[in-house]
Amino acid sequence: MGIRGVYIHIPFCHQICNYCDFNKVFFKNQPVDAYIESVGEELRLYATEQPGRFNDVETIFLGGGTPTALTAAQITRLLELVRTYIPQQTVVEFTSEANPDELSRDKLEALFAGGVNRLSMGVQSFDEGLLKKIGRTHSNEHVFQTVALAKEVGFTNISIDLMYGLPNQTLEQWQHTLQTAMTLNLPHFSAYSLLVEPKTVFYIQYNKGKLALPTEDLEATMYGHLIDEMERHGLKQYEISNFAKDGYASVHNKIYWDNDEYAGFGAGAHGYVDGVRYSNHGPIKKYMDAVASGQKPVIHEHTVTRDERLEEQMFLGLRKTDGVTHDEFMRKFGVPMIDVFGDVIASEVELERLIHDEDGVRLTRRGRFIGNEVFQQFLL
CATH class of the missing domain: 3.80.30.20 (tm_1862 like domain)
Structure with missing residues (x-):
């Protein structure tokens, strides 16, 4: 891919x-x-x-x-x-x-x-x-x-x-x-x-x-x-x-x-490839020495768990005005969004911080002012 x-x-x-x-x-x-x-x-x-x-x-x-x-x-x-x-x-x-x-x-x-x-x-x-x-x-x-x-x-x-x-x-x-x-x-x-x-x-x-x-x-x-x-x-x-x-x-x-994958290059760069988030050496000499030795200059890797992917899909996607769609969530995870986050969504709609309709979920204008508070509710 x-x-x-x-x-x-x-x-x-x-x-x-x-x-x-x-x-x-x-x-x-x-x-x-x-x-x-x-x-x-x-x-x-x-x-x-x-x-x-x-x-x-x-x-x-x-x-x-x-x-x-x-x-x-x-x-x-x-x-x-x-x-x-x-x-x-x-x-x-x-x-x-x-x-x-x-x-x-x-x-x-x-x-x-x-x-x-x-x-x-x-x-x-x-x-x-x-x-x-x-x-x-x-x-x-x-x-x-x-x-x-x-x-x-x-x-x-x-x-x-x-x-x-x-x-x-x-x-x-x-x-x-x-x-x-x-x-x-x-x-x-x-x-x-x-x-x-x-x-x-x-x-x-x-x-x-x-x-x-x-x-x-x-x-x-x-x-x-x-x-x-x-x-x-x-x-x-x-x-x-x-x-x-x-x-x-x-x-x-x-x-x-969209929580999609990208590659990062250079000293201190971050990337997300094949389900793994990684970061390169930050100090320039360490970065350059690693590359010169024929190795990728990666200092840290983390394989993203399914729960983390679910969380990220919501708190990153909700930054967009269009929010997170039901179709995209189903395509990525094979399960309806409402089955995973139904209770949270219902609570946030009641607080008038989220809109939930046939397309998906997105922040209200009020929700945009306190986005981080909303995002925290989606941590599993």
Whole structure:
């Protein structure tokens, strides 16, 4: 069976954001060129060991870190290696994450020539004071210039990430960010509330009592404004944190929410193949040494049990506005959804957090505000 998606991790950054807990290192003095060759070798090992597994790939996603921390020449080499081992005939979406202040014309042209057809830019806020607080280095002008330049190069599928619930962020600041974002006339937006993760600058500040976060009520109000503003501008909410015009929903991220399988490559990358979730070595040297020895650089594997698959189908699928369908559940598990989760579904419908009909189950608007509380009810 082929895999639907491929994720490739580029762990290099020129600046580390205060909230980021992804596997990353400062770009300076790193073996960047050698790392790119190691990713190519990992792709070769996978393609050689399992011929045909890349034949049906629908999406490729370059994440990080920051893929656009690479030079144009390094981007070109990386994409050459990707095309060498992954047939492009079935790929409908090829995304690269990007920072607005790093996307020069030569990098955009290298991405576009290499097959990338979607950009996902980390903008986070249009309040430049807040940007400094969270460790971002771009300005609003960078965003407007980069979006215009990307369109000139030929990109039509451009998304930006926004964040709310930031330290000392006001509702007025969030409204201004949303209104400014809408002037870009983009087909896709992602918006996430701040999570204070371990091993981040914000986590240290939080534990010292030096991180002033908005209240839960204010954060909920911000989320409500987000939903309403997107709807006003013709962007459909297709997942708790994602909004798109028709035809622009992220194909790659839908693989995760559908609980389908994908392969992950690079230092610290995660994958889900043949019922096994795995993660690669995070430290770059350990990753590269493993690949150089002719071995897959996997440090951890977990065979997903049937109960875990059932749980994941619900709490991942319910993130989608369309929810989890009866047909899909039956196809994957050979048993009606209602036979497994009937009591939970009935209880959540009574609490007006779920809708249950002939198609399946999905969150109500109220349920979207407290999704994690709903998801927990589906743990077996």
